[in-house]
Amino acid sequence: MGVYDTYVLPQLIELACGGGDIAKQREKVVPQATGRVLEVGMGPGLNLPFYDRSKVEVIWGLEPSEGMRRKAAPALEASDLDVRWLDLPGEKIPLDDHSVDTVVLTYTLCTIADWERALGQMRRVLKPDGRLLFSEHGEAPDAAVRTWQHRIDPVWTRLAGGCHITRPIPQMIESAGFDFVHIESAYIPGPRIASYQSWGAAIPR
Numbered sequence: 001m002g003v004y005d006t007y008v009l010p011q012l013i014e015l016a017c018g019g020g021d022i023a024k025q026r027e028k029v030v031p032q033a034t035g036r037v038l039e040v041g042m043g044p045g046l047n048l049p050f051y052d053r054s055k056v057e058v059i060w061g062l063e064p065s066e067g068m069r070r071k072a073a074p075a076l077e078a079s080d081l082d083v084r085w086l087d088l089p090g091e092k093i094p095l096d097d098h099s100v101d102t103v104v105l106t107y108t109l110c111t112i113a114d115w116e117r118a119l120g121q122m123r124r125v126l127k128p129d130g131r132l133l134f135s136e137h138g139e140a141p142d143a144a145v146r147t148w149q150h151r152i153d154p155v156w157t158r159l160a161g162g163c164h165i166t167r168p169i170p171q172m173i174e175s176a177g178f179d180f181v182h183i184e185s186a187y188i189p190g191p192r193i194a195s196y197q198s199w200g201a202a203i204p205r
Contacts, residue, residue, distance in 0.1 A: 026050050029104070032131075059084070061084065100126050110138065111160075119172065130204065132173070165193055183200035
């Protein structure tokens with residue numbers, strides 16, 4: 001990775017995704033995590049304050065970016081959670097089949113290159129009664145907003161470390177073999193091209 005990805009991008013992501021209304025979205029899903037947890041795309045550790053310590057046994061933090069893992073170090077040091085790094089991409093999850101109670105996926109599915117394979121891996125490691133908790137931004141339902149999303153996406157992707165604003169998140173999750181237990185979708189405050197969110201819980205089909 002170059003200087004931008006290692007040093008600049010982690011700072012930008014923390015600023016863009018670390019507070020305000022995005023933090024409120026994280027707070028809606030992360031506290032529901034229980035047992036043995038896999039967080040895909042842990043980044044700078046922005047979800048750590050929202051875990052319910054009384055419900056969580058261990059968290060595997062899947063994060064391929066060295067810059068992100070370095071950025072997360074202070075948050076990990078300040079936390080009493082048992083967090084264990086997995087420094088591989090989301091398409092390669094080095095855990096056994098049916099070994100995870102909860103997968104946490106927040107503002108990550110927009111970035112994973114081979115998202116179909118990654119979701120398949122998440123489904124593989126989840127226990128049959130496990131849950132995928134998610135909060136993601138994606139393709140908007142309004143035609144005018146979608147048009148601008150698709151115009152801007154190529155530039156956005158280059159500047160935002162591979163993030164896409166045009167992915168149909170609910171359809172992607174369903175197509176990977178999950179059924180929704182609960183899902184909500186709405187615009188949250190912010191630029192409409194990047195503020196259409198879907199969040200909830202899903203189980204392996």
